[in-house]
Amino acid sequence: MTAETPDGGVDRRGFLKDLLGACGAAAPVLWFGAVSVPELAAQDGSEPYDPTEHLYGMGIDVAKCIGCARCVVACKTENDVPEEEHFFNTWIERYVIREDGEVEVDSPNGGIDGFRPIRDDGEIRRTFFVPKLCNHCEAAPCVQVCPVGATFTTPDGVVLVDEEYCIGCRYCIQACPYGARYMHPEKHVAGKCTFCYHRLVEGKVPACVEVCPTQARIFGEVEKRATPLARFMRFNDVQVLKAHLNTRPKVYYANLDGEVR
Amino acid sequence: MRVPQQVPRLAAVFAVAIVGLIVARVLLVPATFGDIGHYRAAAIDSIAAREMQYAGHQECSMCHRPIADRRATSNHRTVACEVCHGPAAEHAAAPLDVKPDAPRDRGFCPLCHSYDPSRPTGFPQIDTVTHNARVPCIGCHDPHAPEPPIPPTSCGACHGQIASQKLVSHHAGLDCTTCHEAPEQHRLTPRQVRPTKPVDRSFCGTCHAVGIPDVPQIDLRDHGQPYVCWQCHYPHRPEAR
Numbered sequence: 486m487t488a489e490t491p492d493g494g495v496d497r498r499g500f501l502k503d504l505l506g507a508c509g510a511a512a513p514v515l516w517f518g519a520v521s522v523p524e525l526a527a528q529d530g531s532e533p534y535d536p537t538e539h540l541y542g543m544g545i546d547v548a549k550c551i552g553c554a555r556c557v558v559a560c561k562t563e564n565d566v567p568e569e570e571h572f573f574n575t576w577i578e579r580y581v582i583r584e585d586g587e588v589e590v591d592s593p594n595g596g597i598d599g600f601r602p603i604r605d606d607g608e609i610r611r612t613f614f615v616p617k618l619c620n621h622c623e624a625a626p627c628v629q630v631c632p633v634g635a636t637f638t639t640p641d642g643v644v645l646v647d648e649e650y651c652i653g654c655r656y657c658i659q660a661c662p663y664g665a666r667y668m669h670p671e672k673h674v675a676g677k678c679t680f681c682y683h684r685l686v687e688g689k690v691p692a693c694v695e696v697c698p699t700q701a702r703i704f705g706e707v708e709k710r711a712t713p714l715a716r717f718m719r720f721n722d723v724q725v726l727k728a729h730l731n732t733r734p735k736v737y738y739a740n741l742d743g744e745v746r
Numbered sequence: 747m748r749v750p751q752q753v754p755r756l757a758a759v760f761a762v763a764i765v766g767l768i769v770a771r772v773l774l775v776p777a778t779f780g781d782i783g784h785y786r787a788a789a790i791d792s793i794a795a796r797e798m799q800y801a802g803h804q805e806c807s808m809c810h811r812p813i814a815d816r817r818a819t820s821n822h823r824t825v826a827c828e829v830c831h832g833p834a835a836e837h838a839a840a841p842l843d844v845k846p847d848a849p850r851d852r853g854f855c856p857l858c859h860s861y862d863p864s865r866p867t868g869f870p871q872i873d874t875v876t877h878n879a880r881v882p883c884i885g886c887h888d889p890h891a892p893e894p895p896i897p898p899t900s901c902g903a904c905h906g907q908i909a910s911q912k913l914v915s916h917h918a919g920l921d922c923t924t925c926h927e928a929p930e931q932h933r934l935t936p937r938q939v940r941p942t943k944p945v946d947r948s949f950c951g952t953c954h955a956v957g958i959p960d961v962p963q964i965d966l967r968d969h970g971q972p973y974v975c976w977q978c979h980y981p982h983r984p985e986a987r
Binding site: 549551562599609635637638640648679683699 | 782826829858
């Protein structure tokens, strides 16, 4: 197809035509790739999962969260979290900031049953939803305080609990500055978000990311450039929660209000 | 030189202590503890072996290609199948034996689309009380390719107040033409060509006196004689007092 020059090379016009064609063919892929449902680089099963090849993190765009709590429901289903209130791997908080600067935060049943209408006293300055979960800190206080080594950080950066080895002393629940842990009422061990580790090893994104209808949650590799999370972090000003504690979280928030704790 | 008596005894005590420590360590420290870090390496495998409940949209689109393709270019392109249909890993494993949910009532869509001031501006939201009450969402919107609302082009374009009254009433499911015959010419010259109105009690009786289940039933012979129905009941909102 490309016109060749007498010496066998490719002339400039032919090269540019081919380049334009290739870009045109790739454009729809790029466009829908940017807005379609999330995917993780699939494990093809030919070689075993190598945790040292990965380092996972999550991005959360607060401006996209609609507070539908589908993530909370999906998380409870996927990870067999008790259905009662107070047991959450992830939950939705509603922030209401009044004109006088007063901040109200609520999360009735994690947001699963919806939110009651905002109380009608005082003008509202801002209001928004914030999804919360374990921040999978690089310097996790919960890992540090566990007296038996039952909570740990995997080589791919996920903080997990060894349910067979946990003695249920609740020290990690006290230590977590984000309130992301709870005592499992039946297993009597600490419960927390696992980033759906059993899904990651199969090349699937966590359940909350899978079901987020507005893509407020982005999942991917922290250190690789060509992943949705890296793109999220390039295109947004990202912050982490309670940065002053130097826990170095791997859950990154975009469009985060200064009032969010 | 004689070894003092204390030395072999102390050596024996130390030996017992060291052996005891080694035995205790072998017995108490779990098998894979310390292989990677200060934890049981086998715990990772047992956590990784948990069962998945959500199959992921890629699995769905293997069989449901046409629907997946329609959704992939629609306003719901970011909404994965299992957001509405629920966890479907079992269905993916045994497609004929386990069927996932398909919410069809008005309770489901408002989880995302009911008006809430905390939701981001621009996200499509409705007031569930006034927005076509009693009509199931999927009657007007295709959940796999929803479209923004279309302004009314038929009766409601002119008779907006009646239309919005009817929408929140028990008669919401009825077309205007169920009770009114509206000639095409009425749309062009509304005052010259009028639609018809029911004239007698027997018209309402065609639904309300023939034993249709879930429709209030009366006996036309003794109910409210000698008045016509609409002297007591407003037809566009019959439950109003």
